Amino acid sequence: MNLKFKIIVAIGALLLTASITSSIVNYRSDVNFAQLQLKNISLPLSKDNIYTEIQQRVVKPLIVSSLMASNTFVRDWVLDGEQDERRIRKYLKEIQVKYGMFTAFLVSDITKNYYHSKGVIDIINKNNNDDSWFFDFKKKKEIYEVNIDHDNDISDSLIMFINYKVKDYSGKFIAITGVGIKLTEIEKMLNDFKKKYNFDVYFVNTNGEIYLFAQALRKRGNISSIDGLKELKSSIFTKKSIQLEYESKGKEYVLSTKFIKELNLYLFVEVDKNSYMRDLNRKFVVNLLVSLFVTLLVILVIVYAINIYQKKLEKQAEEDFLTGLANRRKFNDEFEKMYNLYKRASIKTLSLVLIDIDNFKKINDTFGHLVGDKTLVRLSALLKKNLRKTDLVARWGGEEFSVLLVDTKKEEVEKIAQKLRLAVKEDKELLSLLEKPLTISLGCGELLSEDSQDGLIAKVDEALYKAKEQGKDQLVSI
Numbered sequence: 001m002n003l004k005f006k007i008i009v010a011i012g013a014l015l016l017t018a019s020i021t022s023s024i025v026n027y028r029s030d031v032n033f034a035q036l037q038l039k040n041i042s043l044p045l046s047k048d049n050i051y052t053e054i055q056q057r058v059v060k061p062l063i064v065s066s067l068m069a070s071n072t073f074v075r076d077w078v079l080d081g082e083q084d085e086r087r088i089r090k091y092l093k094e095i096q097v098k099y100g101m102f103t104a105f106l107v108s109d110i111t112k113n114y115y116h117s118k119g120v121i122d123i124i125n126k127n128n129n130d131d132s133w134f135f136d137f138k139k140k141k142e143i144y145e146v147n148i149d150h151d152n153d154i155s156d157s158l159i160m161f162i163n164y165k166v167k168d169y170s171g172k173f174i175a176i177t178g179v180g181i182k183l184t185e186i187e188k189m190l191n192d193f194k195k196k197y198n199f200d201v202y203f204v205n206t207n208g209e210i211y212l213f214a215q216a217l218r219k220r221g222n223i224s225s226i227d228g229l230k231e232l233k234s235s236i237f238t239k240k241s242i243q244l245e246y247e248s249k250g251k252e253y254v255l256s257t258k259f260i261k262e263l264n265l266y267l268f269v270e271v272d273k274n275s276y277m278r279d280l281n282r283k284f285v286v287n288l289l290v291s292l293f294v295t296l297l298v299i300l301v302i303v304y305a306i307n308i309y310q311k312k313l314e315k316q317a318e319e320d321f322l323t324g325l326a327n328r329r330k331f332n333d334e335f336e337k338m339y340n341l342y343k344r345a346s347i348k349t350l351s352l353v354l355i356d357i358d359n360f361k362k363i364n365d366t367f368g369h370l371v372g373d374k375t376l377v378r379l380s381a382l383l384k385k386n387l388r389k390t391d392l393v394a395r396w397g398g399e400e401f402s403v404l405l406v407d408t409k410k411e412e413v414e415k416i417a418q419k420l421r422l423a424v425k426e427d428k429e430l431l432s433l434l435e436k437p438l439t440i441s442l443g444c445g446e447l448l449s450e451d452s453q454d455g456l457i458a459k460v461d462e463a464l465y466k467a468k469e470q471g472k473d474q475l476v477s478i
Helices: 003-069 072-079 085-098 129-139 183-197 230-236 273-318 328-343 360-367 369-386 410-425 428-434 453-469
Strands: 103-108 113-116 119-123 144-151 155-167 173-182 200-205 210-212 242-248 251-260 265-272 350-357 392-397 400-406 440-446 475-477
Touching (some): 003 155, 003 265, 072 085, 085 103, 085 119, 173 183, 183 200, 183 210, 350 360, 410 475, 440 453
Parallel strands (some): 440 475
Antiparallel strands (some): 103 173, 113 119, 144 155
């Protein structure tokens, strides 16, 4: 495993660890905050809001029934012998329409007539089981009751009746009056609470029976039969508002209760913790995926940046900064590769050409180093232009250059070397720069089976020295 890969893996591991750890820490913090908010703010506040709505939509019929029972017109009409049925029908119709009730009624204890806005729809009879509610309520001490029942004369649906006792001016029981609302309307209200607050809302009577509930609520019957709730029954039925937690069938619930005196029912506002946290869990997964995606993008950017800088560093390490040619280090690495291939007989010949600019010191002394640098740059361009793509040319050092030629016959090597010499000498740009032709001396040689790398360099360097000694501007081949 190279260093670059190790660095990338280390950076990636650190970023991923930081990203995942941050997401988990934030998630746990959000969970703790959400649970505290649920218990201390959301649930109590929602319960109060729900109670306010219930007062408006459920307690309202109780108030209407109370007003009807204490209305002097109702008392007087019954006590005056229930004359002129149209008057009571009109009154019941007005109550029904004005307050938006499903039904409004009056049942006389004197005549046993059951009055409705349509008229007399029934006559109460002790022997009729359907009429037992009247006689049972009459015996009770309570002045009102909430009763859920069918009334086939009015509707096939279940109706919640608010029954209120009517008494004469001396306190004697004379009738029952009240209103009814469809249970489907209450169920709709409870379903609306579920959608609006994401809580289950239901009513429980003082005996523990789940009394009114939405169809989606899975709990039925008496809370004494529900695991988790039955153990808390004594704590719940204290007619005080309480908040508690319990487990049932592997689920955790937070429950807040409130006793509604007017209905003699307990309001239960309940939330499944897992259901409440579902959005938070979904948010955690989304945030984690986004975080991982961003982290991977960052890693890719880092890898890309590292590759760019590595290439720049490699280029700087292998390239001569002035001429853009390969430097001596790069040349030696390539030379070693080619040498090993030659030894394995993968290539047939390997030739070396060394080039030296004649009288380069004099150029620097006469024109300055800036012109000297321009001379080197132009010479490098001429070498690249007149060499093949397979040939490797490098700045050997100072004013010296080297060329490595693979699978090229000796005669061809010499021909290429002479082409380079003439190209430099005849170049108009150099002539204009130096005010006279620039000449180079060259030495070349072919690698023999008994030669080492240093051996080939040494004998080609000796050929270059001879070219210089013999008058320069020439090629000496060994």
